[in-house]
Amino acid sequence: xxxxxxxxxxxxxxxxxxxxxxxxxxxxxxxxxxxxxxxxxxxxxxxxxxxxxxxxxxxxxxxxxxxxxxxxxxxxxxxxxxxxxxxxxxxxxxxxxxxxxxxxxxxxxxxxxxxxxxxxxxxxxxxxxxxxxxx
Numbered sequence: 001x002x003x004x005x006x007x008x009x010x011x012x013x014x015x016x017x018x019x020x021x022x023x024x025x026x027x028x029x030x031x032x033x034x035x036x037x038x039x040x041x042x043x044x045x046x047x048x049x050x051x052x053x054x055x056x057x058x059x060x061x062x063x064x065x066x067x068x069x070x071x072x073x074x075x076x077x078x079x080x081x082x083x084x085x086x087x088x089x090x091x092x093x094x095x096x097x098x099x100x101x102x103x104x105x106x107x108x109x110x111x112x113x114x115x116x117x118x119x120x121x122x123x124x125x126x127x128x129x130x131x132x133x134x135x
Contacts, residue, residue, distance in 0.1 A: 013066060015080050020057065022064070034064060038084045042109065043116035046078040057081075058116075082118055089113070103131055 011024035011031075020041075022034040040059045047054040053074035054067040089109075107128065114124040 011066070013077070015077060015084065017084070020081065022066070036064065038081070038088045041081075041085055042112045043118060044078065044081055044085070045116065046074060048074070058112075085113075085118060106131065 011022055013020060013022040019035055019037045022036075024032045024034065026032045036057060036059060041057055042060060043058045045054075045056040045058075047056075049071075051071065052068045053071060054065065054069065055074055055078055056063055056065045092106075110119070110124055110127060113119045114121060119127075
Protein backbone atom coordinates (compact mmCIF):
# COMPACT_ATOMS: atom_id res chain seq x y z
CA UNK A 1 0.00 0.00 0.00
CA UNK A 2 1.22 3.50 -0.71
CA UNK A 3 -0.14 6.95 -1.18
CA UNK A 4 0.64 9.26 -4.03
CA UNK A 5 -0.55 12.05 -6.24
CA UNK A 6 -2.26 11.55 -9.59
CA UNK A 7 -2.72 14.78 -11.57
CA UNK A 8 -2.88 16.84 -8.38
CA UNK A 9 -5.34 14.43 -6.77
CA UNK A 10 -4.36 12.51 -3.67
CA UNK A 11 -4.96 8.81 -3.27
CA UNK A 12 -4.07 5.44 -1.85
CA UNK A 13 -3.27 2.27 -3.82
CA UNK A 14 -3.55 -1.25 -2.40
CA UNK A 15 -2.24 -4.49 -3.83
CA UNK A 16 -4.28 -7.58 -2.96
CA UNK A 17 -3.78 -11.18 -4.04
CA UNK A 18 -5.85 -10.63 -7.20
CA UNK A 19 -5.93 -6.93 -8.03
CA UNK A 20 -4.79 -3.36 -7.47
CA UNK A 21 -7.31 -1.05 -5.85
CA UNK A 22 -6.80 2.69 -5.99
CA UNK A 23 -8.83 5.34 -4.19
CA UNK A 24 -8.33 8.83 -5.59
CA UNK A 25 -9.75 12.00 -4.07
CA UNK A 26 -11.96 13.88 -6.46
CA UNK A 27 -13.27 17.33 -5.55
CA UNK A 28 -16.42 16.79 -7.66
CA UNK A 29 -17.49 13.34 -6.42
CA UNK A 30 -15.56 12.82 -3.18
CA UNK A 31 -13.40 9.96 -4.49
CA UNK A 32 -12.90 7.71 -7.48
CA UNK A 33 -12.28 4.00 -7.26
CA UNK A 34 -10.04 2.23 -9.78
CA UNK A 35 -9.79 -1.61 -9.70
CA UNK A 36 -7.31 -3.39 -11.95
CA UNK A 37 -7.09 -7.22 -11.87
CA UNK A 38 -3.52 -8.51 -12.34
CA UNK A 39 -4.83 -10.56 -15.28
CA UNK A 40 -5.53 -7.30 -17.13
CA UNK A 41 -2.09 -5.72 -16.56
CA UNK A 42 0.16 -6.10 -19.59
CA UNK A 43 3.12 -4.27 -18.06
CA UNK A 44 4.22 -2.04 -15.22
CA UNK A 45 6.88 0.69 -15.03
CA UNK A 46 8.72 2.11 -12.05
CA UNK A 47 10.59 5.41 -12.15
CA UNK A 48 12.68 6.54 -9.24
CA UNK A 49 13.00 10.29 -8.79
CA UNK A 50 15.14 12.43 -6.54
CA UNK A 51 12.39 13.19 -4.02
CA UNK A 52 9.42 11.14 -5.21
CA UNK A 53 8.73 8.07 -7.35
CA UNK A 54 6.28 7.15 -10.08
CA UNK A 55 4.58 3.93 -11.08
CA UNK A 56 2.58 3.25 -14.24
CA UNK A 57 0.30 0.30 -15.06
CA UNK A 58 -0.58 -0.63 -18.62
CA UNK A 59 -3.65 -2.59 -19.62
CA UNK A 60 -5.01 -3.17 -23.10
CA UNK A 61 -5.75 0.31 -24.37
CA UNK A 62 -5.37 2.07 -21.01
CA UNK A 63 -2.78 3.15 -18.51
CA UNK A 64 -2.82 4.39 -14.95
CA UNK A 65 0.01 6.64 -13.78
CA UNK A 66 0.55 7.44 -10.14
CA UNK A 67 3.18 10.07 -9.48
CA UNK A 68 4.72 12.03 -6.64
CA UNK A 69 4.79 8.95 -4.42
CA UNK A 70 6.73 9.32 -1.19
CA UNK A 71 10.22 7.78 -1.54
CA UNK A 72 10.62 4.30 -0.13
CA UNK A 73 7.08 3.13 -0.77
CA UNK A 74 7.09 2.57 -4.52
CA UNK A 75 9.73 -0.13 -5.07
CA UNK A 76 8.27 -2.63 -2.56
CA UNK A 77 4.82 -2.10 -4.09
CA UNK A 78 6.22 -2.48 -7.62
CA UNK A 79 7.99 -5.72 -6.63
CA UNK A 80 4.82 -7.07 -5.01
CA UNK A 81 2.70 -6.35 -8.10
CA UNK A 82 5.37 -7.77 -10.41
CA UNK A 83 5.42 -11.03 -8.40
CA UNK A 84 1.62 -11.24 -8.59
CA UNK A 85 1.66 -10.76 -12.37
CA UNK A 86 4.37 -13.42 -12.74
CA UNK A 87 2.37 -15.77 -10.49
CA UNK A 88 -0.74 -15.22 -12.61
CA UNK A 89 1.19 -16.00 -15.79
CA UNK A 90 2.72 -19.09 -14.22
CA UNK A 91 -0.70 -20.40 -13.17
CA UNK A 92 -2.06 -19.62 -16.61
CA UNK A 93 0.66 -21.61 -18.31
CA UNK A 94 1.09 -24.61 -16.00
CA UNK A 95 0.04 -27.74 -17.77
CA UNK A 96 -2.26 -26.07 -20.25
CA UNK A 97 -2.38 -27.18 -23.88
CA UNK A 98 -2.33 -24.31 -26.34
CA UNK A 99 -4.08 -24.12 -29.70
CA UNK A 100 -2.90 -21.83 -32.52
CA UNK A 101 -5.24 -18.93 -31.67
CA UNK A 102 -4.36 -18.97 -27.97
CA UNK A 103 -0.67 -19.19 -28.79
CA UNK A 104 -0.70 -15.94 -30.75
CA UNK A 105 -2.40 -14.06 -27.88
CA UNK A 106 -0.09 -15.57 -25.27
CA UNK A 107 3.00 -14.77 -27.32
CA UNK A 108 1.87 -11.15 -27.63
CA UNK A 109 1.49 -10.94 -23.84
CA UNK A 110 4.86 -12.65 -23.37
CA UNK A 111 6.55 -10.14 -25.69
CA UNK A 112 5.08 -7.26 -23.68
CA UNK A 113 6.34 -8.78 -20.44
CA UNK A 114 9.83 -9.20 -21.92
CA UNK A 115 9.89 -5.69 -23.39
CA UNK A 116 8.92 -4.14 -20.04
CA UNK A 117 11.55 -6.14 -18.14
CA UNK A 118 9.10 -8.23 -16.13
CA UNK A 119 10.63 -11.42 -17.54
CA UNK A 120 14.09 -11.96 -18.97
CA UNK A 121 14.89 -12.75 -22.61
CA UNK A 122 15.92 -16.23 -21.49
CA UNK A 123 12.57 -16.79 -19.75
CA UNK A 124 10.79 -15.48 -22.85
CA UNK A 125 12.67 -17.82 -25.21
CA UNK A 126 12.18 -20.80 -22.92
CA UNK A 127 8.42 -20.31 -22.61
CA UNK A 128 8.04 -19.57 -26.34
CA UNK A 129 9.88 -22.80 -27.23
CA UNK A 130 7.78 -24.79 -24.75
CA UNK A 131 4.57 -23.45 -26.29
CA UNK A 132 5.69 -24.06 -29.86
CA UNK A 133 6.61 -27.65 -29.05
CA UNK A 134 3.14 -28.22 -27.55
CA UNK A 135 1.40 -27.51 -30.89
